[in-house]
Amino acid sequence: MRRVAIVGAGLTKFVRYAQETPKELAYEGVRMALDSCEMKLSDIECVVHGTAPDAFDGVHMKGEYLSDASGAYRKPYMRHYVGGGTGVLSPIHGWFHVASGMFDTCLVVTEEKMSCAYPHPAGAFLTIFDHTTEQPLYPTLIWIFAIEMNRFMTTHGYRKEDIALVAVKNKKNAIDHPSAQLAAEITVEDVLNSEVMAWPVNRLDISPTSDGAAAIILAAEHVARRVTEKPIWIDGVGWALDTAYWCTRDLYYPDYVEVAARQAYKMSGIREPSKEIHVAEPYDPFTYKELHHIEGLQLCKRGESVQMLVDGVTQRTGNLPCCPSGGALGVGNPIAATGLMKIIEIFLQLREEAGKRQVPGKPTCGLAQAWGDLMQVGTVVVMRS
Amino acid sequence: MALIERYQKTTDISYWEGQIPMSYIYTVGRAGEKFFREMMNGRIFGAKCESCDVTYVPPRTYCEKCFARLEDHYADVGGKGTVHTFTECHEAYDGTKKQKPSIVAMIRIEGTQGGIVHWLGETHFKDVYIGMSVEAVFKAKKDREGGILDIKYFRPIK
Numbered sequence: 012m013r014r015v016a017i018v019g020a021g022l023t024k025f026v027r028y029a030q031e032t033p034k035e036l037a038y039e040g041v042r043m044a045l046d047s048c049e050m051k052l053s054d055i056e057c058v059v060h061g062t063a064p065d066a067f068d069g070v071h072m073k074g075e076y077l078s079d080a081s082g083a084y085r086k087p088y089m090r091h092y093v094g095g096g097t098g099v100l101s102p103i104h105g106w107f108h109v110a111s112g113m114f115d116t117c118l119v120v121t122e123e124k125m126s127c128a129y130p131h132p133a134g135a136f137l138t139i140f141d142h143t144t145e146q147p148l149y150p151t152l153i154w155i156f157a158i159e160m161n162r163f164m165t166t167h168g169y170r171k172e173d174i175a176l177v178a179v180k181n182k183k184n185a186i187d188h189p190s191a192q193l194a195a196e197i198t199v200e201d202v203l204n205s206e207v208m209a210w211p212v213n214r215l216d217i218s219p220t221s222d223g224a225a226a227i228i229l230a231a232e233h234v235a236r237r238v239t240e241k242p243i244w245i246d247g248v249g250w251a252l253d254t255a256y257w258c259t260r261d262l263y264y265p266d267y268v269e270v271a272a273r274q275a276y277k278m279s280g281i282r283e284p285s286k287e288i289h290v291a292e293p294y295d296p297f298t299y300k301e302l303h304h305i306e307g308l309q310l311c312k313r314g315e316s317v318q319m320l321v322d323g324v325t326q327r328t329g330n331l332p333c334c335p336s337g338g339a340l341g342v343g344n345p346i347a348a349t350g351l352m353k354i355i356e357i358f359l360q361l362r363e364e365a366g367k368r369q370v371p372g373k374p375t376c377g378l379a380q381a382w383g384d385l386m387q388v389g390t391v392v393v394m395r396s
Numbered sequence: 397m398a399l400i401e402r403y404q405k406t407t408d409i410s411y412w413e414g415q416i417p418m419s420y421i422y423t424v425g426r427a428g429e430k431f432f433r434e435m436m437n438g439r440i441f442g443a444k445c446e447s448c449d450v451t452y453v454p455p456r457t458y459c460e461k462c463f464a465r466l467e468d469h470y471a472d473v474g475g476k477g478t479v480h481t482f483t484e485c486h487e488a489y490d491g492t493k494k495q496k497p498s499i500v501a502m503i504r505i506e507g508t509q510g511g512i513v514h515w516l517g518e519t520h521f522k523d524v525y526i527g528m529s530v531e532a533v534f535k536a537k538k539d540r541e542g543g544i545l546d547i548k549y550f551r552p553i554k
């Protein structure tokens with residue numbers, strides 16, 4: 012397999028209500044990615060698109076609808092979809108096209124316009140549950156997370172006031188992100204005093220619904236060296252799904268993230284992730300999820316993620332910065348675009364182009380991870396400068 | 397074996413009814429904002445890509461061929477075009493018989509590579525042909541709402 016580099020990236024602002032159509036959003040992301048590395052659409056040999064449920068944008072065959080706006084006019088094009096895990100599957104999907112030798116360049120685009128869904132995109136999730144045993148109870152997504160968070164907290168003896176520090180950290184980090192939707196200086200008390208959605212999940216424990224798009228350009232080594240002096244290599248990829256029956260998963264631990272991470276680490280030759288990964292973007296749609304995923308990613312031992320957080324290890328200036336971008340909690344969460352936003356953050360961090368968000372110590376190895384589908388997919392990408 | 401049994405009534409087997417509780421609000425977007433505001437003035441707008449020599453109707457913010465930004469290249473393309481292809485519909489989208497069949501045509505707007513799908517009016521199915529010249533008939537100004545139905549239909553140019 013050939014080496015594959017990320018050579019350019021584009022990211023729109025994340026907002027609650029975009030005037031732009033989904034196509035117009037995708038175009039803006041792609042235009043920025045092309046401009047970032049001075050490439051033309053004619054330099055792109057194939058396109059992959061990641062976007063979550065058609066039910067968000069309210070367009071069936073959404074991948075096809077978005078194709079021209081994603082630069083795929085008369086080009087090979089594929090859409091993939093693993094729910095919230097989509098944004099980190101997208102560079103993996105593109106990686107295959109280039110690593111295989113089939114194409115020298117691949118444009119990877121992700122888009123989500125959740126504001127189309129009315130009254131709330133949460134309605135789209137009702138039918139992901141079993142239609143005879145679960146749907147009659149009218150479950151919501153927040154239910155699942157509340158149940159999982161409780162199991163996670165109770166198993167490890169974590170306290171809500173400690174987990175709330177994830178929201179404080181990420182929303183503060185987002186202040187330095189030009190795309191951010193919910194950047195803010197908040198306190199633990201603010202999180203604890205915010206509205207209870209489904210105990211133990213409060214409003215400030217949750218990322219917002221968002222509109223946005225992101226794009227990156229992948230290139231084979233000989234093209235990458237020509238395009239940029241600072242290619243960032245996709246060095247390890249992994250993804251895995253757990254059982255779709257959520258009642259047969261333990262929930263306190265994301266096995267699917269561990270399986271995906273181990274696959275990526277093996278490919279990248281990483282033996283001690285907590286030492287060899289310099290900066291990470293674990294998926295943080297909920298406060299506890301960042302911690303849950305840090306444990307699944309083997310960045311600490313099970314049951315130690317809260318201590319890591321309390322000790323400041325995951326702060327931007329800590330030994331293992333997590334979500335220096337501001338994450339889904341701070342930058343926003345246009346589902347598929349969020350994962351790619353995280354990939355772009357690691358790309359910028361490893362190029363030392365993250366501006367005020369730059370983590371110290373010249374990081375050379377980073378990781379982005381996302382999670383989704385029926386809450387049982389893990390997607391992981393390891394990148395190196 | 398269940399898969400080959402033939403149930404005559406759905407009530408012979410256990411079931412429950414469900415629905416996906418969703419509705420949608422679609423913004424018209426940046427190019428759509430121009431298109432529909434001009435439509436309220438009785439004008440049809442397009443967007444021209446100079447380098448590809450293509451005019452898109454309805455207008456778009458970008459050229460799909462070269463990815464040039466077209467927002468500074470919106471232009472009035474007039475209300476005339478030709479029937480590119482057409483059909484007569486006898487059934488509604490819910491499968492019911494239409495009281496009166498409608499003629500639907502793809503209209504290529506003159507001087508552009510783009511078009512509008514709309515109804516044909518003031519004509520009969522047997523008189524319509526591919527290549528026929530047609531023009532847009534707008535609703536009265538006070539009735540326009542900034543939507544594609546501000547055009548009532550296209551009719552033959554006499």
Ligand SMILES: [Zn+2]
Nearest residue numbers: 445448459462
């Ligand atoms: Zn063009």
